[in-house]
Amino acid sequence: MRQLLSGRLGRVRTGAHRAAGPDGAAAPVEEENLWGPSPVIEVRSLLKTYGHGDAAVRALGGPPDPVTGVSPGVDLVVEQGDMVAVMGSSGSGKSTLMNILGCLDVPSDGRYLLDGIDVGGLDEHQLSLVRNRKIGFVFQSFNLVPRTPALAQVELPLAYAGVKAAERRRRALAALSLVGLADRVDHRPNELSGGQQQRVAVARALVTAPAMLLADEPTGNLDSHSTEDVLAIIDRLNASGRTVVLITHEDEVARHAKRVLRLVDGQVVADVRQAPVDGPPPALRDPAVFAAHAPHALTSGGS
Ligand SMILES: Nc1ncnc2c1ncn2[C@@H]1O[C@H](COP(=O)(O)OP(=O)(O)OP(=O)(O)O)[C@@H](O)[C@H]1O
Ligand SMILES: [Mg+2]
Numbered sequence: 620m621r622q623l624l625s626g627r628l629g630r631v632r633t634g635a636h637r638a639a640g641p642d643g644a645a646a647p648v649e650e651e652n653l654w655g656p657s658p659v660i661e662v663r664s665l666l667k668t669y670g671h672g673d674a675a676v677r678a679l680g681g682p683p684d685p686v687t688g689v690s691p692g693v694d695l696v697v698e699q700g701d702m703v704a705v706m707g708s709s710g711s712g713k714s715t716l717m718n719i720l721g722c723l724d725v726p727s728d729g730r731y732l733l734d735g736i737d738v739g740g741l742d743e744h745q746l747s748l749v750r751n752r753k754i755g756f757v758f759q760s761f762n763l764v765p766r767t768p769a770l771a772q773v774e775l776p777l778a779y780a781g782v783k784a785a786e787r788r789r790r791a792l793a794a795l796s797l798v799g800l801a802d803r804v805d806h807r808p809n810e811l812s813g814g815q816q817q818r819v820a821v822a823r824a825l826v827t828a829p830a831m832l833l834a835d836e837p838t839g840n841l842d843s844h845s846t847e848d849v850l851a852i853i854d855r856l857n858a859s860g861r862t863v864v865l866i867t868h869e870d871e872v873a874r875h876a877k878r879v880l881r882l883v884d885g886q887v888v889a890d891v892r893q894a895p896v897d898g899p900p901p902a903l904r905d906p907a908v909f910a911a912h913a914p915h916a917l918t919s920g921g922s
Pocket of ligand 1: 669670676677678707708709710711712713714715716
């Protein structure tokens with residue numbers, strides 16, 4: 620199956636980047652490098668409707684045009700190395716978008732290429748391989764396995780990927796060190812603080828070296844100190860080249876992103892770039908200036 624998937628990856632990549640030559644024949648595969656790497660996310664005319672008939676809810680893509688009957692849909696391209704925050708009020712479609720980007724749900728219509736792979740054509744098993752190989756998930760509620768030590772939690776996705784025990788252990792230890800938990804590897808979730816549990820979840824998300832880290836309200840259950848710890852880790856991961864898409868309600872979290880999208884009623888209504896794709900995220904570009912403009916810094920004199 621892994622061979623099948625890499626074959627598929629090769630074909631789709633080629634298709635996505637290959638230009639036809641003057642005689643109409645496809646150009647050689649090697650030319651794809653001239654076009655640069657695939658975007659990590661390429662979404663076209665994406666729609667998601669839950670339910671049917673009178674009970675149908677258009678969660679993503681906006682309402683149909685009264686004349687043409689066509690919905691605008693969501694178009695989105697995220698380049699490698701970007702750090703994107705998706706904001707929007709409750710019910711605006713953030714989790715729906717995240718579930719589709721994470722291959723946890725399928726769109727009702729439209730096209731989604733993940734790291735060059737057209738996920739629309741994959742069956743359940745292939746999708747689960749893509750999820751395991753391409754995406755690291757972080758959820759608001761941590762989603763750790765109860766009564767399981769941190770090291771085993773982080774090894775788990777490597778076990779699914781068929782990595783041998785010694786290598787699993789080495790990589791899981793490195794990931795836990797990266798999030799500052801080298802001294803907590805034997806601790807179970809109930810022996811860790813909320814912030815530490817989320818750092819285990821981040822280590823688990825990054826241990827497979829995924830194309831993208833996808834986080835839904837990663838700091839939603841954390842106090843401000845743990846929020847800063849987790850954001851600092853995500854900042855560093857992005858600075859080292861990892862693509863990050865995170866959903867958040869909080870301006871304080873969105874400040875860390877290089878780009879901020881705003882959803883209203885399932886449509887992208889604003890797309891603001893805060894820092895270039897290439898280079899460090901805002902908090903690491905000029906840490907002193909970033910910290911000085913933090914809301915708590917501005918208000919700390921008054922309360
Ligand atoms: N399984 C479902 N069945 C029917 N409607 C759904 C389903 N999931 C979501 N919806 C509807 O789709 C819309 C978008 O929901 P979604 O969960 O994506 O919002 P959200 O932006 O993540 O909100 P929140 O900030 O509250 O988490 C809402 O109107 C919601 O009621
Ligand atoms: Mg949500």
